[in-house]
């Protein structure tokens with residue numbers, strides 16, 4: 150735990166707060182932050198070190214960027230640091246689904262949902278991934294010869310397609326666009342309420358609230374339809390089919406099931422879509438890596454990826470990890486400190502917001518040689534031994550880490566390999582590959598990812 154000490158003697162009103170700037174009100178602070186959160190936080194860490202504090206009324210925000218701080222907040226002191234106020238307003242949209250719930254409800258739900266996401270259970274979901282991947286390649290093949298286009302909406306479509314097949318057992322491509330737009334609109338809304346302390350409650354009739362309520366109606370309407378279709382078919386081989394059994398035996402309410410299905414769809418599609426878009430761009434910029442992915446894919450012949458085939462795609466798996474290091478969609482997360490603490494000899498007052506900057510640790514030259522360079526082999530076991538596990542955490546850490554980590558890694562690997570079997574995606578010469586955080590939402594391609602499609606030689 151390094152010198153982060155939660156207990157006893159060190160806790161004292163005499164200790165200083167971590168160093169950092171002061172703002173008269175949260176409004177002044179959010180105005181500056183929203184202009185470029187990553188740049189703002191990086192600047193803070195450069196100026197003050199791995200722990201900094203933004204002081205304002207009525208609570209301060211402590212920003213941490215060292216792996217030992219992540220371990221402290223997200224693992225060792227998990228009870229002291231619930232999600233609390235940092236995610237509270239987002240419940241307007243996602244209700245009490247796994248991402249936002251806390252305490253006993255979260256524990257019970259996590260226990261019920263975990264079996265669907267264990268590696269052994271994911272084997273059954275691989276066919277959904279390969280069908281979605283194949284459909285994506287077919288859509289891309291139709292675009293051979295077209296001028297450059299932004300691939301990000303297409304990666305969103307494939308991620309949505311796979312999520313709907315694996316989670317609901319449904320082919321929803323005809324509805325995917327409307328659903329994606331509604332999810333996007335709701336994510337804009339949650340970004341807004343998280344940075345506007347005076348944002349009116351969702352029922353209040355403002356234009357923004359009306360739009361958010363419209364998005365909610367579309368999303369939950371689609372979810373209800375997907376649940377009904379799943380039950381009518383009597384499915385057995387997807388996540389919803391398993392959760393239906395929990396509803397049938399009274400362990401989960403219908404409303405909770407709707408929240409969970411929304412959560413899976415929301416948490417499990419845009420993040421993967423972003424990862425794919427950046428991975429295609431990085432492979433195009435690094436032809437040697439692309440050739441290695443193609444060589445691995447060639448060992449599968451023209452067959453779809455199977456569970457056994459997946460284990461031979463070791464380099465492709467490292468490409469996914471390296472993409473997530475350079476462009477982590479979840480560049481950090483937030484917690485509320487509910488009981489005073491001490492970290493690195495600094496006082497952390499109760500009610501402080503803790504922000505863990507995964508993005509900064511994933512580019513720290515202490516752990517990552519030439520951190521800006523794309524080098525998937527840095528994830529080889531022999532090159533990883535000297536690195537703390539917490540220096541790479543695109544899926545978070547501890548009890549509340551991503552339930553879909555293995556699912557996302559498998560899915561992205563399968564889609565990269567399926568593309569490499571048949572086509573090549575080429576970045577338009579000179580097109581930028583940059584991440585940007587809009588509002589304080591996830592990291593996304595700043596201006597899309599402009600690519601052309603080519604038949605493999």
Ligand code: HEM
Nearest residue numbers: 247248416417420421479482543544545549551552553557
């Ligand atoms: C590349 C893809 C993904 C990334 C980068 C990602 C990232 C994350 C992160 C960082 C967290 C922790 C948030 C926190 O500590 O506050 C998280 C939680 C979560 N993710 Fe993912 N995720 C991805 C894919 C998925 C997928 C495919 C699913 C659906 C199966 C999913 C479902 C969830 C859920 C339900 C939680 C909340 C878990 C809990 O609190 O118990 N994610 N994700």
